[in-house]
Amino acid sequence: MxxxxxxxxxxxxxxxxxxxxxxxxxxxxxxxxxxxxxxxxxxxxxxxxxxxxxxxxxxxxxxxxxxxxxxxxxxxxxxxxxxxxxxxxxxxxxxxVNPNEDTKAELHNDFQNLKALAEKKGLFKANMTFFMLHFLQLIILDLVAAYLIHKSGYGNWLTYSLAVACLVIVQAQAGWLQHDFGHLSVFKSNKMNHFVQNIIIGGIMGFSADWWNYRHYQHHAKPNTIKRDPDIRFGLLYLIGKVVPIEFGKKKIGKLPYNLQQFYFFFTLPPLLIPIYFVIETVYFLVKKRKLHEIMWISIYLIRWYAMFVPSLGLLGTVKLYFLVRFFESFWFVWSTQMSHLPMTIDYDKDLSWFRAQLISTCNVEQSTFNDWVSGHLNFQIEHHLFPTMPRHNYHLIAPEVKELCKKHNIEYQCKTMSQATYDIYKCLKESGEMWYDAYNM
CATH class of the missing domain: 3.10.120.10 (Cytochrome b5-like heme/steroid binding domain)
Incomplete structure (x- = not known):
C-alpha cells in the first residue's frame, strides 16, 4: 500500500x-x-x-x-x-473526463495530498483520554439519574426533571460516542471499535450497531443524494431540495399541504424519529438480517432499565420515562444533524468528486465549547464527511487546510452560527414547499 x-x-x-x-x-x-x-x-x-x-x-x-x-x-x-x-x-x-466536473482529476489529487498531510500530522490518532472521559460522563449521569429516581420517584417534580435531563444527556452523548466507534476512529483494531460501539449503542442506547452502520455508511458515501442517502428518504411526508418538490408538483402529487411543511415538520419528525421510526426500522432490520447478537445487546439495555427504574416507578412509569427521554433525545438529534444537511444541495447522483460532493451537501456550525459538546463535534460536519475515520477532536486542526483547498477550487465552504443554521431548516422547508405549490398549480 x-x-x-x-x-x-x-x-x-x-x-x-x-x-x-x-x-x-x-x-x-x-x-x-x-x-x-x-x-x-x-x-x-x-x-x-x-x-x-x-x-x-x-x-x-x-x-x-x-x-x-x-x-x-x-x-x-x-x-x-x-x-x-x-x-x-x-x-x-x-x-x-467527467462532463459534470472538468477538474475532477486535479481535485482528487489535491484531496489525496491533503489526506496524506493529515496522516503525517497524526490527525488520525485518537486521544484515548478524550474518549474515556466522554464514556465516563455517560456512566456518571446514568447513575445520578437512577439515584434521583430511587430517592423520590414521582414525589418531587424537580428531582424527577433532573433525572430526565440526565438521561437525555446520556442518550444524546452516547449517540455521538457510538458514532465515533462506528467510524473506526478510536482504536486501531476494527473489532475493538465495533465491540465498544455495541456496548454503547446496544447496552446504553438500546439500538443496533449493524443497523446504524448499514444506513449511516450509505449516508456518508452519497450524502443528500436522492434514492441513495437513507437520511433524506422522507417518503411523502416532506419534500426537500429543489428537484423533488418540482417533480411532485408537475405530477400533481399532493398527499399533504407541502407548502405548510415548514410548520408541521417541527411537530412530526423531531419528536417521532427516534421513539417511533428508528425503533420500527431497527426491529425490521434485526428480523430481516437475523442479527441475534444485536438482540443480545439490546436485551442488556432493557434489563438495565427494568432494574434501575421499575422498583421505583413501576412498569408503566418506566415506559413513560422511556418515551419522555426518547422525545427530547429525538429533538436533540434531529436539530444537530439536519441543520448541517437539510438546507444544502439535494439532488440525484451526479458522480462528482468525493471532495466536491461532501462540500455541497454539508455545512459547519461555528466552533465553541458548547457547540462542540452539544453536537458531538459534528458542527465540523464538512471535516467529518471528508475524513470519516478522523477522531472528532482533530477536526478543527484540519479545517484551515480544507478551507484553503476550497478556495483553490472555488468551492464554497459554509460555516454558520447556531441560530442561522437552525433558522435555515425552516427556510429551506418553506422554499421547497413553495416550489411544489407553484409547480402543482401551474
Whole structure:
C-alpha cells in the first residue's frame, strides 16, 4: 500500500504479472463495475458479502470510488486481500473526463495530498483520554439519574426533571460516542471499535450497531443524494431540495399541504424519529438480517432499565420515562444533524468528486465549547464527511487546510452560527414547499 491509503501497483493484487484488460469508461458504466485507483473491479457478487452492505457498494457502480474507498477503510492491509479475486482490468487515467466536473482529476489529487498531510500530522490518532472521559460522563449521569429516581420517584417534580435531563444527556452523548466507534476512529483494531460501539449503542442506547452502520455508511458515501442517502428518504411526508418538490408538483402529487411543511415538520419528525421510526426500522432490520447478537445487546439495555427504574416507578412509569427521554433525545438529534444537511444541495447522483460532493451537501456550525459538546463535534460536519475515520477532536486542526483547498477550487465552504443554521431548516422547508405549490398549480 502507498502512503495516504493509495493502492500500490507493486502490491500482489496489482502485479504486472497479472494479466488485466484495458477497459473504457463506457464499458465500466454499462457493466456497473467499480474503479479504485484506476483499477477496475467487478463487485456484483462481492457486494453481498461486504460488511458495509450491498447497497453501499452498488451506489458506486460505474464510478470511480477511490476516495470513498480510502476514506472508509482504515486497515488497507486487510482489505487488500479481497481485491485480487475481483480485479478484472484497468482504466487509463484521464481517458474520460467527467462532463459534470472538468477538474475532477486535479481535485482528487489535491484531496489525496491533503489526506496524506493529515496522516503525517497524526490527525488520525485518537486521544484515548478524550474518549474515556466522554464514556465516563455517560456512566456518571446514568447513575445520578437512577439515584434521583430511587430517592423520590414521582414525589418531587424537580428531582424527577433532573433525572430526565440526565438521561437525555446520556442518550444524546452516547449517540455521538457510538458514532465515533462506528467510524473506526478510536482504536486501531476494527473489532475493538465495533465491540465498544455495541456496548454503547446496544447496552446504553438500546439500538443496533449493524443497523446504524448499514444506513449511516450509505449516508456518508452519497450524502443528500436522492434514492441513495437513507437520511433524506422522507417518503411523502416532506419534500426537500429543489428537484423533488418540482417533480411532485408537475405530477400533481399532493398527499399533504407541502407548502405548510415548514410548520408541521417541527411537530412530526423531531419528536417521532427516534421513539417511533428508528425503533420500527431497527426491529425490521434485526428480523430481516437475523442479527441475534444485536438482540443480545439490546436485551442488556432493557434489563438495565427494568432494574434501575421499575422498583421505583413501576412498569408503566418506566415506559413513560422511556418515551419522555426518547422525545427530547429525538429533538436533540434531529436539530444537530439536519441543520448541517437539510438546507444544502439535494439532488440525484451526479458522480462528482468525493471532495466536491461532501462540500455541497454539508455545512459547519461555528466552533465553541458548547457547540462542540452539544453536537458531538459534528458542527465540523464538512471535516467529518471528508475524513470519516478522523477522531472528532482533530477536526478543527484540519479545517484551515480544507478551507484553503476550497478556495483553490472555488468551492464554497459554509460555516454558520447556531441560530442561522437552525433558522435555515425552516427556510429551506418553506422554499421547497413553495416550489411544489407553484409547480402543482401551474
Amino acid at each position: 502507498g502512503k495516504g491509503g493509495k493502492l500500490d501497483r507493486n502490491d500482489p493484487v496489482h502485479s504486472s504479472d497479472q494479466e488485466v484488460k484495458v477497459l473504457k469508461w463506457e464499458e465500466i458504466r454499462q457493466n456497473k463495475w467499480v474503479v479504485i485507483d484506476n483499477m477496475v473491479y467487478d463487485v456484483s457478487r462481492f457486494s453481498r458479502k461486504h460488511p458495509g452492505g450491498e447497497r453501499l457498494m452498488l451506489n458506486h457502480a460505474g464510478q470511480d470510488a477511490t476516495d470513498a474507498f480510502t476514506c472508509f477503510h482504515t486497515d488497507m492491509k486487510k482489505v487488500r486481500k479481497y481485491l485480487g479475486p475481483i480485479l478484472i482490468g484497468r482504466v487509463v487515467p484521464g481517458s474520460d
